[in-house]
Amino acid sequence: xxxxxxxxxxxxxxxxxxxxxxxxxxxxxxxxxxxxxxxxxxxxxxxxxxxxxxxxxxxxxxxxxxxxxxxxxxxxxxxxxxxxxxxxxxxxxxxxxxxxxxxxxxxxxxxxxxxxxxxxxxxxxxxxxxxxxxxxxxxxxxxxxxxxxxxxxxxxxxxxxxxxxxxxxxxxxxxxxxxxxxxxxxxxxxxxxxxxxxxxxxxxxxxxxxxxxxxxxxxxxxxxxxxxxxxxxxxxxxxxxxxxxxxxxxxxxxxxxxxxxxxxxxxxxxxxxxxxxxxxxxxxxxxxxxxxxxxxxxxxxxxxxxxxxxxxxxxxxxxxxxxxxxxxxxxxxxxxxxxxxxxxxxxxxxxxxxxxxxxxxxxxxxxxxxxxxxxxxxxxxxxxxxxxxxxxxxxxxxxxxxxxxxxxxxxxxxxxxxxxxxxxxxxxxxxxxxxxxxxxxxxxxxxxxxxxxxxxxxxxxxxxxxxxxxxxxxxxxxxxxxxxxxxxxxxxxxxxxxxxxxxxxxxxxxxxxxxxxxxxxxxxxxxxxxxxxxxxxxxxxxxxxxxxxxxxxxxxxxxxxxxxxxxxxxxxxxxxxxxxxxxxxxxxxxxxxxxxxxxxxxxxxxxxxxxxxxxxxxxxxxxxxxxxxxxxxxxxxxxxxxxxxxxxxxxxxxxxx
Numbered sequence: 001x002x003x004x005x006x007x008x009x010x011x012x013x014x015x016x017x018x019x020x021x022x023x024x025x026x027x028x029x030x031x032x033x034x035x036x037x038x039x040x041x042x043x044x045x046x047x048x049x050x051x052x053x054x055x056x057x058x059x060x061x062x063x064x065x066x067x068x069x070x071x072x073x074x075x076x077x078x079x080x081x082x083x084x085x086x087x088x089x090x091x092x093x094x095x096x097x098x099x100x101x102x103x104x105x106x107x108x109x110x111x112x113x114x115x116x117x118x119x120x121x122x123x124x125x126x127x128x129x130x131x132x133x134x135x136x137x138x139x140x141x142x143x144x145x146x147x148x149x150x151x152x153x154x155x156x157x158x159x160x161x162x163x164x165x166x167x168x169x170x171x172x173x174x175x176x177x178x179x180x181x182x183x184x185x186x187x188x189x190x191x192x193x194x195x196x197x198x199x200x201x202x203x204x205x206x207x208x209x210x211x212x213x214x215x216x217x218x219x220x221x222x223x224x225x226x227x228x229x230x231x232x233x234x235x236x237x238x239x240x241x242x243x244x245x246x247x248x249x250x251x252x253x254x255x256x257x258x259x260x261x262x263x264x265x266x267x268x269x270x271x272x273x274x275x276x277x278x279x280x281x282x283x284x285x286x287x288x289x290x291x292x293x294x295x296x297x298x299x300x301x302x303x304x305x306x307x308x309x310x311x312x313x314x315x316x317x318x319x320x321x322x323x324x325x326x327x328x329x330x331x332x333x334x335x336x337x338x339x340x341x342x343x344x345x346x347x348x349x350x351x352x353x354x355x356x357x358x359x360x361x362x363x364x365x366x367x368x369x370x371x372x373x374x375x376x377x378x379x380x381x382x383x384x385x386x387x388x389x390x391x392x393x394x395x396x397x398x399x400x401x402x403x404x405x406x407x408x409x410x411x412x413x414x415x416x417x418x419x420x421x422x423x424x425x426x427x428x429x430x431x432x433x434x435x436x437x438x439x440x441x442x443x444x445x446x447x448x449x450x451x452x453x454x455x456x457x458x459x460x461x462x463x464x465x466x467x468x469x470x471x472x473x474x475x476x477x478x479x480x481x482x483x484x485x486x487x488x489x490x491x492x493x494x495x496x497x498x499x500x501x502x503x504x505x506x507x508x509x510x511x512x513x514x515x516x517x518x519x520x521x522x523x524x525x526x527x528x529x530x531x532x533x534x535x536x537x538x539x540x541x542x543x544x545x546x547x548x549x550x551x552x553x554x555x556x557x558x559x560x561x562x563x564x565x566x567x568x569x570x571x572x573x574x575x576x577x578x579x580x581x582x583x584x585x586x587x588x589x590x591x592x593x594x595x596x597x598x599x600x601x602x603x604x605x606x607x608x609x610x611x612x613x614x615x616x617x618x619x620x621x622x623x624x625x626x627x628x629x630x631x632x633x634x635x636x637x638x639x640x641x642x643x644x645x646x647x648x649x650x651x652x653x654x655x656x657x
Contacts, residue, residue, distance in 0.1 A: 028080045047060070057098060059084050060105060083132050085131065086134040117129050130169055133173070140180050156194075169200040174205075205219065233296060238264070238301045241265050241266070245262065264301055269302070279312075282300060332439070339387055401431050443513075470499070483526075512549050513549070553585060560630065611625045
């Protein structure tokens with residue numbers, strides 16, 4: 001049976017909801033807590049002194065109160081009411097000893113809302129129920145107070161109760177930790193598999209005054225991270241009130257391939273937790289968003305009353321057109337911040353030193369258990385110009401999965417950039433994806449063993465949301481790694497067809513690696529391979545323009561003098577970028593700026609890259625570019641291009657670099 005992200009659902013009700021959202025604004029209700037407190041509940045109302053304050057338990061002890069509150073908002077003009085289930089997950093209810101009733105409470109909360117919505121529905125104006133679940137009281141990324149799988153299981157249990165109770169869609173609201181969001185969505189998927197049907201899902205995040213979620217992630221980065229999830233809606237609630245939401249709502253409205261929702265607090269709370277935004281003032285603020293065309297669902301959160309809902313409903317009914325979502329999401333990856341994979345940014349630099357295979361220092365720090373020190377190597381790569389980090393822990397003498405988990409637990413707290421997960425083990429990849437808050441890149445898959453790697457990794461890409469690097473390798477026993485431009489393109493074409501048609505990977509999430517081979521080792525198999533790689537990039541970009549390309553640039557200079565490697569890497573990178581290369585895996589601390597390479601050094605580098613071996617008619621008889629290049633750089637000293645070295649340069653030079 002397929003799941004949430006493969007697109008099955010209870011189509012009738014969902015189609016009706018989507019059709020209405022496409023032609024008018026829908027109004028969400030206001031604050032449940034405000035109305036509960038207005039009734040001055042006693043400990044007995046909650047079920048006893050030990051349960052006082054557990055609003056969710058009122059679905060069992062005072063269902064008539066909850067029904068009356070829903071009725072107030074529906075009569076005020078709400079099209080959607082939220083079930084009284086904000087904290088109806090096992091680890092939250094455990095604080096009251098009610099963990100065993102999580103599913104029952106969720107069910108009753110949805111059932112009560114469903115009955116009241118049905119009571120006031122007409123054929124001309126149907127009413128809907130949002131099965132609401134908050135962020136819980138424990139965070140995966142922020143506080144490490146709970147594990148990914150525990151969150152997943154808790155939200156699966158709650159989703160079962162809400163769906164069984166009659167929720168039209170699930171609303172994951174007031175979210176503050178992107179990793180919790182991922183785990184919760186997978187929990188919903190698990191619940192839908194058990195039910196044999198699904199309901200749509202909406203996500204609403206809370207952006208704090210500092211401009212990000214509490215975990216530090218921007219709204220833009222979260223849009224990227226959830227682009228795979230086929231959500232009903234994505235938006236903002238709670239937190240700051242409407243005015244501070246403006247920029248973040250604009251971002252979501254511009255980028256999200258979903259409907260949008262916005263339901264702020266009644267202004268910023270005062271020092272006593274009071275809210276002072278009037279119904280008229282809140283409706284006016286929301287009308288500004290409606291005029292801009294940013295809204296599909298609009299309502300109120302903390303401190304909002306039925307009168308707020310009445311004013312918002314009057315605004316929504318006054319002729320404002322709903323937002324029309326874009327047809328497709330943009331090509332981008334993210335960490336805590338977004339990294340658009342745009343042509344104008346080429347080349348996007350991938351720091352290569354967080355790799356136990358390519359960096360002795362990184363390997364030593366991991367082996368010594370100094371994971372903070374290992375993560376610091378990644379930070380240095382970013383300070384030196386990398387846009388994202390390639391992370392590889394594949395040491396045959398160690399346990400890769402635990403090393404990857406430990407390293408990422410430290411690294412994602414230190415950086416805002418996206419991560420490239422470099423592993424051939426699907427289990428390691430999944431553990432890594434559970435720890436990255438944004439949309440990562442998996443490096444890599446190929447056809448060396450037929451479709452085996454595609455079969456194991458493609459489901460993870462769809463489940464967690466990730467792009468993928470595809471190497472130019474197939475089952476050919478004589479020459480599996482593609483050397484010629486024609487074979488590079490042929491393997492890319494075949495991989496593209498399989499990934500997009502059979503495995504459901506979006507074309508914009510595919511990054512082809514045409515492979516780089518050493519140009520200066522004397523191996524006759526690799527003579528001329530540098531030019532073949534650059535031309536392979538050109539062919540792939542021309543024939544598969546929706547995809548991206550990447551190269552491990554440093555491989556081209558393997559075996560050459562260190563100072564010469566920096567120069568050759570830079571010249572080769574320039575050659576490939578001219579051919580259309582999008583991303584480059586490099587050591588950003590040791591990459592000579594192409595514009596500052598002396599003319600003679602650039603000439604020697606190009607000769608080495610273009611040489612096809614002895615007898616190449618483009619060169620004088622007996623001339624050996626490898627020897628000439630090696631002699632030039634054997635005694636040369638590598639340029640100081642680290643951040644510390646740069647600080648010693650004049651300001652103009654530092655800015656230029």
